[in-house]
Each structure stands twice: as C-alpha cells, then as structure tokens.
Amino acid sequence: MEGMAEEFIKRGGKILLSNKVEKIDDDFIYTSKEKIEYDLCIGADGPLSAVRKYIGEDCLFEIGSEYEMKYRMEENYLEFYLSKKFSHHYAWIFPKKETINVGIIGKFSMLDYFLNKLKIDGKIVSKKVGMIPYGGMKTLVKNNVALIGDAACMANPFSLGGISPAIHAAKILAKNIVNLKKYEEEIKAHPIMDSILMKGKKALEKLDDREMEIAFKRINGKEIKEIKYEDIKHLFLHPIATMKFYRIAKALIHSLKWGW
Ligand SMILES: Cc1cc2nc3c(=O)[nH]c(=O)nc-3n(C[C@H](O)[C@H](O)[C@H](O)COP(=O)(O)OP(=O)(O)OC[C@H]3O[C@@H](n4cnc5c(N)ncnc54)[C@H](O)[C@@H]3O)c2cc1C
Numbered sequence: 001m002e003g004m005a006e007e008f009i010k011r012g013g014k015i016l017l018s019n020k021v022e023k024i025d026d027d028f029i030y031t032s033k034e035k036i037e038y039d040l041c042i043g044a045d046g047p048l049s050a051v052r053k054y055i056g057e058d059c060l061f062e063i064g065s066e067y068e069m070k071y072r073m074e075e076n077y078l079e080f081y082l083s084k085k086f087s088h089h090y091a092w093i094f095p096k097k098e099t100i101n102v103g104i105i106g107k108f109s110m111l112d113y114f115l116n117k118l119k120i121d122g123k124i125v126s127k128k129v130g131m132i133p134y135g136g137m138k139t140l141v142k143n144n145v146a147l148i149g150d151a152a153c154m155a156n157p158f159s160l161g162g163i164s165p166a167i168h169a170a171k172i173l174a175k176n177i178v179n180l181k182k183y184e185e186e187i188k189a190h191p192i193m194d195s196i197l198m199k200g201k202k203a204l205e206k207l208d209d210r211e212m213e214i215a216f217k218r219i220n221g222k223e224i225k226e227i228k229y230e231d232i233k234h235l236f237l238h239p240i241a242t243m244k245f246y247r248i249a250k251a252l253i254h255s256l257k258w259g260w
Pocket residue numbers: 019020021022044045046047048049050063064065066103128129130131132148149150151155160161162163164166260
C-alpha cells in the first residue's frame with residue numbers, strides 16, 4: 001500500500017487523509033472538510049460506500065468475524081467447516097507461520113463457540129469484523145462515476161472473498177477508464193460474476209448436516225484425486241442433495257480458478 005501511495009504521489013496524485021466523503025453529486029465530492037470538483041469519480045470506499053448512494057442501489061450483505069491467533073496447527077492445510085452447528089455458511093482456519101487466521105461467517109459469539117468446540121485456544125493478536133457485500137449490482141456506472149470492490153458488492157458470493165474480484169475488476173477498469181460503460185459491460189460478463197457462485201452459496205446454505213454426512217461418509221479422509229465413482233454413486237439415491245452438491249462443486253471449482 002505504501003509503495004502504491006508513493007508511486008501515485010510521484011505521478012502527480014494527491015492523497016487527502018482524514019477527509020471523509022459524505023456524498024457526491026453530478027459534479028462535486030463533498031467531504032468532511034471541503035467540496036471537490038471532479039471529472040471522474042471511482043468509488044472504492046468499501047461496504048458502506050458513500051459513492052454507492054449516488055448510484056442508488058443496495059447490496060446483499062453477510063457479516064464476517066475473524067481472529068488472528070497464536071496457534072500452531074498440526075497440519076498445514078486450509079480448513080473449512082460447513083456444519084450448521086457453527087455457521088449458516090462456513091468457518092475457516094488459515095494456518096500461517098506462528099499464527100492462524102480463524103474466522104466465521106457470523107458473529108464473534110459464534111466464532112468463540114466454534115473455537116471452544118474445536119478446543120483451539122491461543123492469544124488473540126488481532127480481531128477483524130465487517131460487512132461483506134456480495135452478489136453484484138445492476139448498475140455500476142452512472143455518468144462519470146464508477147464503483148469497484150466492496151463498494152460495488154463484488155465479493156464472490158460462494159467464498160465471500162472480495163480481494164480477487166477487486167483485482168480482476170481493477171485491471172478491467174484501468175483498461176476502460178475512458179469508457180466506463182464498457183467497464184460495466186465487461187465486469188458483468190466476467191467469470192467473477194458467474195451465476196454459479198450465487199447458486200453455490202444458496203446450495204451451501206440449504207445443505208443440512210445429514211446430507212453432508214451422506215456425501216462425506218465414503219470420501220472422508222481421502223485426497224480429492226483418490227475419489228472414485230464408487231465413492232459417490234450412492235449420492236444419486238438422494239437427488240436433491242446431489243443437485244446441491246453439484247452446484248457446490250461447480251462453484252468451488254470456479255472459485256479456485258478465478259480466486260477465492
Ligand atoms: C472478517 C473478514 C475476513 C475477510 N477475509 C477475506 C479473505 O480471506 N479473502 C478475501 O479475498 N476477502 C476477505 N474479506 C473481504 C475483504 O476484506 C474485502 O472484500 C476487501 O477488503 C474489499 O476491499 P475494498 O478496497 O473494496 O474495500 P475496503 O478494504 O473496505 O477499503 C475501503 C477504503 O475506503 C475508505 N472509506 C470508506 N468510506 C469512506 C468515506 N466515506 N470517505 C473516505 N474513505 C472511505 C476506508 O477507510 C477504506 O480505506 C474478509 C472480510 C471480513 C469482514
């Protein structure tokens with residue numbers, strides 16, 4: 001971030017700190033300190049975007065809560081927990097060198113319950129909680145104003161990760177900075193906005209613990225490449241669960257390809 005800021009200033013950019021954008025209109029940005037005339041305004045102002053209010057559309061939201069915690073996992077894998085006992089969506093553990101990032105789609109009280117059940121205990125180094133806007137928007141551009149990242153509700157609905165979609169979108173925006181409508185068109189057609197991600201999210205939410213048990217009883221503990229048709233054919237006796245698993249698997253593969 002510091003490197004980007006230095007480069008921006010070197011190229012003639014100006015950064016105004018402690019200057020909160022309160023609203024914008026067709027010509028001006030109104031901040032807590034001043035009124036600034038603009039030619040082009042890119043709203044990258046996060047989940048509660050003031051610029052999005054000008055566009056006049058809202059997003060779908062989830063709440064994410066995460067600790068960075070001193071803890072060493074026995075195995076160095078990313079772990080995902082889909083049980084409805086913990087979250088309607090999922091909980092995660094991302095091991096790092098001396099710490100883990102452990103989080104949940106839900107509140108801190110749910111994260112504490114999850115940690116308690118897994119018997120994970122350690123010094124909390126930092127806490128992060130926030131709204132995660134997802135699902136995209138019908139209008140990303142109005143006049144000379146465009147939205148990007150969380151301001152544009154761009155997080156992947158399935159993983160709820162917002163960084164990869166924002167990086168893809170930034171490249172598209174830079175390419176089309178003189179033609180914002182083209183930016184909007186290209187974003188809507190891009191795989192980060194594929195409808196399978198929303199279908200995967202809905203299927204994940206509707207999957208109950210019993211269906212999960214049906215699916216995993218024969219593949220539990222296996223590496224993905226070891227799974228054979230024999231291990232999954234019993235799923236076809238449960239067509240509704242099979243459809244949910246199909247959508248989850250497609251959304252998972254799509255997310256792994258285009259960014260979690
Ligand atoms: C607990 C949690 C865990 C997450 N984990 C992951 C993960 O592992 N991987 C992943 O890909 N994503 C993750 N996300 C989502 C990810 O953090 C966001 O999608 C990403 O940060 C969005 O970046 P952004 O730049 O669009 O918005 P932000 O990071 O929110 O940046 C917006 C910026 O605008 C500024 N701003 C806001 N309002 C104003 C205003 N009115 N005036 C001036 N400035 C303003 C803010 O201060 C901020 O600097 C997580 C989210 C949460 C809540």
